[in-house]
Amino acid sequence: MMTKNELSQLYYLNREIEQLKIRQRELKTIAEGTTTRITGLPFGTGISDKIGNYASDLADLDTLIAISLQKCWQEIKRLNQFINTIDDSQLRQIFSLRYINGLTWQQIAFAIGESDESYPRRKHNTFLKAAENAESSVIIS
Structure with missing residues (x-):
């Protein structure tokens, strides 16, 4: 997890x-930049390799x-x-779009055929919470 x-x-x-x-x-x-020389000011005679x-x-x-x-x-x-x-195909898409492609929740919603950004976010958070609870119950047992 x-x-x-x-x-x-x-x-x-x-x-x-x-x-x-x-x-x-x-x-x-x-x-690589060049500077213009202002006349009347002292300048060095050495060559500089910027x-x-x-x-x-x-x-x-x-x-x-x-x-x-x-x-x-x-x-x-x-x-x-x-x-x-992850067993659920849509959830795999959500995680891939979010964490590998770096898309926003709204972009993910559109990519999976939804219009509400809260749908993929809620599904994502529910999965992580369930996995966290399952992992902590295994540790306690």
Whole structure:
């Protein structure tokens, strides 16, 4: 059995990757950016390699992104294994659309042929609650 927090890890990993990619784009923009020289102010005569200065940071970000993508694939595999244990086909769709595809409850409702977002949410929550109760009764026994 998985908790909502465990089920949501893929969502947070994807957000983490997006933040890393934003930082990567920012660094590339800084490294590749050019500045205009203001006349009348002193300036250095040395040559500056902006891309070289940021190369290490960019390489580190590339590595972090690659590691996070690998974690995403592992999480997708783990989620699919859990979802495939669910007997109800519609419930499997709900869990897959929510946790693998990252859809909103309204989008899920439309995808399964319902118009009310509370239907898939209620079915999802009822399943998790029942599974949690079943698991806790096994532990107590």
